[in-house]
Amino acid sequence: xxxxxxxxxxxxxxxxxxxxxxxxxxxxxxxxxxxxxxxxxxxxxxxxxxxxxxxxxxxxxxxxxxxxxxxxxxxxxxxx
Amino acid sequence: xxxxxxxxxxxxxxxxxxxxxxxxxxxxxxxxxxxxxxxxxxxxxxxxxxxxxxxxxxxxxxxxxxxxxxxxxxxxxxxxxxxxxxxxxxxxxxxxxxxxxxxxxxxxxxxxxxxxxxxxxxxxxxxxxxxxxxxxxxxxxxxxx
Numbered sequence: 001x002x003x004x005x006x007x008x009x010x011x012x013x014x015x016x017x018x019x020x021x022x023x024x025x026x027x028x029x030x031x032x033x034x035x036x037x038x039x040x041x042x043x044x045x046x047x048x049x050x051x052x053x054x055x056x057x058x059x060x061x062x063x064x065x066x067x068x069x070x071x072x073x074x075x076x077x078x079x080x
Numbered sequence: 081x082x083x084x085x086x087x088x089x090x091x092x093x094x095x096x097x098x099x100x101x102x103x104x105x106x107x108x109x110x111x112x113x114x115x116x117x118x119x120x121x122x123x124x125x126x127x128x129x130x131x132x133x134x135x136x137x138x139x140x141x142x143x144x145x146x147x148x149x150x151x152x153x154x155x156x157x158x159x160x161x162x163x164x165x166x167x168x169x170x171x172x173x174x175x176x177x178x179x180x181x182x183x184x185x186x187x188x189x190x191x192x193x194x195x196x197x198x199x200x201x202x203x204x205x206x207x208x209x210x211x212x213x214x215x216x217x218x219x220x221x222x223x224x225x
Contacts, residue, residue: 008131009201010213053199056134072131072199076217079128079135079159079200080112080171080191 001026001067005037009075014045024065030054031061033071050074081147081155083139085132087162095174099154104176106183107154110191112171114164118214122207126214128161128170131199135159138198142190150186152177157190159200170202 005020012018015037022036030052037043051074052059065071082098096109114126143155154176164170173190177183194200195216202214 006131008199009129009203010215013213053131053134056137058197072134074131074199075201075213076215077195077197077199078202078214078216079130079198080195 001028001065003028003033003065003067003069003071005033006070006072007037008072011046011050011073011075014042015040016042022071028065029061030059030063030065030071033065034061034073037073046073051077081143081153083136083143083157085130085136085139085159085161087160090158090160090169090172092169092172092174095156095158095172098156099174099176101154101176104152104154104178104183106178106180107174107176108180108183108187110171110173110187111169112191114166114168114170116166118204121204123166123204124207125163125165125205126170127163127203127205127211128159129201129203130159130161132161135198135200139194142193142198145193146175146186146190149189150177150182152182152186155186155190157194159194159198161200 003022053072092111146155156174159171175183175186203211205211
């Protein structure tokens with residue numbers, strides 16, 4: 001299955017892009033997707049457990065992904 | 081109740097007018113602005129960005145939580161994105177409530193929740209020409225971009 005991962009702010013800087021199409025095995029979790037991202041050049045600069053969201057909702061690492069999901073890796077938020 | 085992200089300058093007086101209601105004896109306006117100093121460094125401006133769809137979703141959720149928790153439907157929040165100059169408003173929260181204590185409490189709730197969970201980021205520009213993503217958690221302090 002394919003999941004689109006979105007990167008923002010400092011995380012987009014270290015990976016040099018704002019989105020990545022990930023091909024994952026059926027049943028893959030948010031943590032699995034993160035491991036794939038962390039294996040990319042620059043990915044080792046992400047923290048071990050960043051905030052993550054699936055389809056606009058914060059999600060845990062154990063959350064099972066579905067084909068076509070939008071995954072977001074969210075840097076420390078700094079609104080206001 | 082309303083929550084919005086915009087790239088235009090915030091019209092804070094319009095937000096206060098939007099929440100005004102004859103049933104409310106108190107109205108409160110919170111405005112967050114770009115400060116000229118952070119962590120001992122001279123700041124010349126801030127660029128705001130967001131995961132816009134999720135940020136608006138979280139802001140709407142916060143507005144609804146505030147309405148339920150503090151018993152008022154008169155809650156509006158706007159956050160601006162893009163490059164802001166010193167003194168410009170980045171966020172504005174307007175709340176009207178029958179009583180002042182409810183207005184103050186709801187306003188504080190909304191700004192604290194926004195800072196805790198809405199996916200918005202800011203990159204400060206400094207007088208020495210450098211720029212840096214702001215990390216309120218402090219985890220990446222000292223990382224220059």
